[in-house]
Amino acid sequence: MALISPISSSNGKTFNQKLFSRIRVAIESDVPHIYKLMQQLFVYHDITHLLKSTESSVTSGLFNPKFPHLSPVTTLLIEVSANPFPSCLNDKTSSKEVDLNMPLIDEESEQFRVVKYDQHDVFIAGYVMFYPCFSSFFENPVFHMENFFIRECYRSKGFGKWLFSTMALEAARMGFSSIDWYASDWNESALGFYKHMGATISDDFRVLSLAGKALEAFEDDSN
Amino acid sequence: MALISPISSSNGKTFNQKLFSRIRVAIESDVPHIYKLMQQLFVYHDITHLLKSTESSVTSGLFNPKFPHLSPVTTLLIEVSANPFPSCLNDKTSSKEVDLNMPLIDEESEQFRVVKYDQHDVFIAGYVMFYPCFSSFFENPVFHMENFFIRECYRSKGFGKWLFSTMALEAARMGFSSIDWYASDWNESALGFYKHMGATISDDFRVLSLAGKALEAFEDDSN
Numbered sequence: 001m002a003l004i005s006p007i008s009s010s011n012g013k014t015f016n017q018k019l020f021s022r023i024r025v026a027i028e029s030d031v032p033h034i035y036k037l038m039q040q041l042f043v044y045h046d047i048t049h050l051l052k053s054t055e056s057s058v059t060s061g062l063f064n065p066k067f068p069h070l071s072p073v074t075t076l077l078i079e080v081s082a083n084p085f086p087s088c089l090n091d092k093t094s095s096k097e098v099d100l101n102m103p104l105i106d107e108e109s110e111q112f113r114v115v116k117y118d119q120h121d122v123f124i125a126g127y128v129m130f131y132p133c134f135s136s137f138f139e140n141p142v143f144h145m146e147n148f149f150i151r152e153c154y155r156s157k158g159f160g161k162w163l164f165s166t167m168a169l170e171a172a173r174m175g176f177s178s179i180d181w182y183a184s185d186w187n188e189s190a191l192g193f194y195k196h197m198g199a200t201i202s203d204d205f206r207v208l209s210l211a212g213k214a215l216e217a218f219e220d221d222s223n
Numbered sequence: 224m225a226l227i228s229p230i231s232s233s234n235g236k237t238f239n240q241k242l243f244s245r246i247r248v249a250i251e252s253d254v255p256h257i258y259k260l261m262q263q264l265f266v267y268h269d270i271t272h273l274l275k276s277t278e279s280s281v282t283s284g285l286f287n288p289k290f291p292h293l294s295p296v297t298t299l300l301i302e303v304s305a306n307p308f309p310s311c312l313n314d315k316t317s318s319k320e321v322d323l324n325m326p327l328i329d330e331e332s333e334q335f336r337v338v339k340y341d342q343h344d345v346f347i348a349g350y351v352m353f354y355p356c357f358s359s360f361f362e363n364p365v366f367h368m369e370n371f372f373i374r375e376c377y378r379s380k381g382f383g384k385w386l387f388s389t390m391a392l393e394a395a396r397m398g399f400s401s402i403d404w405y406a407s408d409w410n411e412s413a414l415g416f417y418k419h420m421g422a423t424i425s426d427d428f429r430v431l432s433l434a435g436k437a438l439e440a441f442e443d444d445s446n
Contacts, residue, residue: 038359051360052360052362052400053358053359053360053361053362054362057361057362057363058359061357061358061364062357066363067355067363067364067397067399069294069295069355070294070355070356070357070364071292071293071294071357072292073357129359131356131357132290132292132293133293133294133354133356133367134284134285134293134294134296134354134369135276135284135369136261136276136281136352136369136370137273137274137275137276138275138276138280138434139275139276139277139280140280140289140290141284141290141293142432142434144356144367146357146358146359147359165441168433168438168441169441169442169444169445171438171441172438172439172441172442173442174290176290176438177275177434177438178432178433178435179432179433179434179438180430180431180432181431181432182428182430182431183428183429183431184427185426185428185429186427191429194431194433197433197437198433198437198440199431199432199433199437200431200432200433200434200437201429201430202429202430202431202432203408203429204407204408204409205405205406205407205408205429205430206405206406206407206408206414206424206425206426206428207403207404207405207424207425207428207430208403208404208405208406208417208422208423208424209365209401209402209403209404209422209425210391210401210402210417210420210421210422210423211361211365211400211401211402211423212401214420214421214423215391215394215395215399215400215401215402215421216395217421218388218391218392218394218395219392219395219396221388221392222392
């Protein structure tokens with residue numbers, strides 16, 4: 001009788017030898033997964049105190065705007081499976097397979113299981129979120145990259161490069177002038193990755209915001 | 224016969240005692256002025272090499288989008304005149320007067336003359352440009368402040384605070400969660416002003432961008 005149960009095998013999905021993956025555009029039913037990824041992103045950056053959005057507000061923001069005239073936000077998801085994905089006519093969907101040198105265990109697989117597929121176990125591995133906007137710097141619009149995150153167990157497999165490249169290709173094909181975003185200055189691996197992708201890093205800009213009571217004060221003053 | 228002509232008095236508008244001013248929403252015919260202000264903003268920040276937009280692209284971006292689905296950009300202008308502005312029913316327009324301790328000379332007044340008014344000399348003194356967008360940080364949308372600039376001869380008169388407050392009041396009234404923007408880290412007077420306005424300055428974010436050939440390379444790779 002074993003007193004210690006094999007936690008890792010019972011509490012997660014194990015991938016052996018091959019990992020099949022694809023990128024697709026997120027739909028409204030993906031929001032619970034997107035919000036969990038967003039929470040992990042904020043934990044990773046140690047800024048959970050700044051996370052004021054909710055699953056409900058993300059649903060509104062992405063799929064059901066309460067506020068008119070906002071640029072639509074695109075979320076691309078990476079899905080992984082132990083089985084090949086069926087071929088798909090949607091040209092925004094592409095797939096690839098990764099050879100694993102050793103078994104990969106996703107201990108949080110049940111939290112990120114895509115429930116709409118009956119035949120296969122499919123899980124969300126990461127996401128990128130961006131929207132188009134005007135820029136005074138450039139002739140054409142730009143993408144602002146709002147979030148970019150690959151779950152820990154799926155890193156160093158080329159997924160980040162693939163996901164980023166898919167967004168960058170979309171920007172280039174649309175004739176956009178740039179992709180702009182922020183990154184934490186302590187995150188050397190991310191900065192190194194972005195440099196490798198061709199990004200320019202500005203040292204002389206600070207990021208400012210006016211929020212909460214400081215913003216509300218302007219309305220109080222006007223009364 | 225004077226060999227040296229009195230440049231400052233003949234080449235500019237002099238305001239004595241009082242400066243009347245108002246804030247209004249820019250229209251398409253304002254773009255030549257807006258683009259000149261934008262050029263001065265980029266000169267002030269010593270980043271003219273980064274100015275790839277043109278008067279034509281600013282017109283498209285603000286008033287005649289070539290690209291669909293972009294958040295509309297609002298530009299608020301400060302106009303000044305030696306004479307009071309006629310009362311206006313547009314509630315986005317407000318006006319105020321400034322007492323001058325000494326005459327104010329606007330040497331570039333002819334470049335910034337508003338030609339549509341027949342009765343009075345009216346000149347553009349500054350602008351703020353912003354657009355609404357989604358934010359993963361907040362429950363409601365935010366404004367991204369793209370540009371903020373007061374022409375040099377009109378600084379230290381309270382115009383910056385008035386213009387910024389007008390935008391902030393609009394954000395607060397719309398129920399938006401924040402205004403976000405970048406500022407140069409060497410620009411202590413601007414950072415001090417923004418702090419005084421209630422802004423939070425983040426030290427640990429870097430601003431990144433992927434533009435030009437580095438972005439186009441993604442399209443080349445896909446062919």
